[in-house]
Amino acid sequence: MVAASSRPIAGARPSECPLCDEWYTQLRTQADKEGIDSRQVIAVSLDDFRRHLGEHLEQIALFTIPPNLDAQSISGFNEHNSHMSGNVVGLP
Numbered sequence: 001m002v003a004a005s006s007r008p009i010a011g012a013r014p015s016e017c018p019l020c021d022e023w024y025t026q027l028r029t030q031a032d033k034e035g036i037d038s039r040q041v042i043a044v045s046l047d048d049f050r051r052h053l054g055e056h057l058e059q060i061a062l063f064t065i066p067p068n069l070d071a072q073s074i075s076g077f078n079e080h081n082s083h084m085s086g087n088v089v090g091l092p
């Protein structure tokens with residue numbers, strides 16, 4: 001009667017990921033390799049689902065960061081460098 005409660009499959013399906021199909025494919029392949037019934041793996045915990053979505057969001061965030069930050073640190077490094085070499089060259 002309460003057999004369903006023994007399986008902690010209250011979660012999400014990898015195939016529901018709106019941003020890729022790879023996760024689902026990957027989990028199925030892995031399950032096949034390990035001889036696990038793939039129907040068990042097709043459901044993941046909500047934590048796993050959130051973490052997976054988080055990885056997508058992280059990639060998107062990194063992709064959308066303007067390159068200004070890099071340019072600043074690089075020009076700062078160059079400035080520091082030229083200042084140092086300028087000092088050395090400027091000595092009589």
Ligand SMILES: [Zn+2]
Pocket residue numbers: 017018019020021022023052056
């Ligand atoms: Zn995904």
